[in-house]
Amino acid sequence: MQLTNTARAVSRAFDAALAAAGGSLPTWQVLLALKTRSTANQRELAAAVGIQGATLTHHLNGMEADGLLTRRRDPANRRVHLVELTDEGEAAFRRLRDVAVAHDRRLRAGLDDRELEVVRGVLARMLANVTEGTTAGDHS
Template sequence: MTPFERPPVGMNLGRTAKLVAQAFDAALVEAGGTLPVWLTLLSVKSSTLANQRELAGMIGIQGATLTHHLNAMEAQGLLTRRRDPVNRRVHLVELTEAGEAMFETLRKAALVFDKRLRVGLPDERLAEFAQVLAALRANVES
């Protein structure tokens, strides 16, 4: 078998990741959100009074990009920012009642999407897949 009879693993993985990401984005939009809103809400919800620098790191984006998203989400009433009393240069981010409601809506959409993604895949195969993904990450990180 020549190398071109089947796509390289990286190409196949990239195509699949892109397709899954697009479908997940569409599911979030249908639920009234976006991927950046979901990632921000999830990150804020999973930390106690996270500051903007920590949030950017959790989400994997630059601080300036996060500021843009936080400004929009604050204008929508999904979160509030306030100065840290210990370090006035740091903003602490908290969800509002509307942010909590949006989090719950998008959480449900994410769970429905995950269930759709797993259809026909037994737990053993998913566990093996997780191991393969971990090995691929380790191969590129070293």
């Protein structure tokens, strides 16, 4: 329960920080995914961001209306839309990146390198515990 409560509080704090800077978590995720590749199609973005296609389309529509990105048909495959950041999208990325960095600093405040390594190890083990093929109670 403590992990769930902590995750919720951390998530709410990050959402609030992004909102104060004019962003949201889905916007940040899309901007970050586009920043790591110069152009992406919507299927690649959905996979990178972990958002279903229809939900991603909704977010992309809003971001395009806000001038953060453009979409165009792929000349090699007219069924595919290529997504690219605009100059305004680049500026939004930098603004939200600063928010993400500040949020990360806030989370790590008062923790030394050894403690952070322990936290990373514990979180990695917990993730593995819930994502591995079998669970501790599954003996079939």
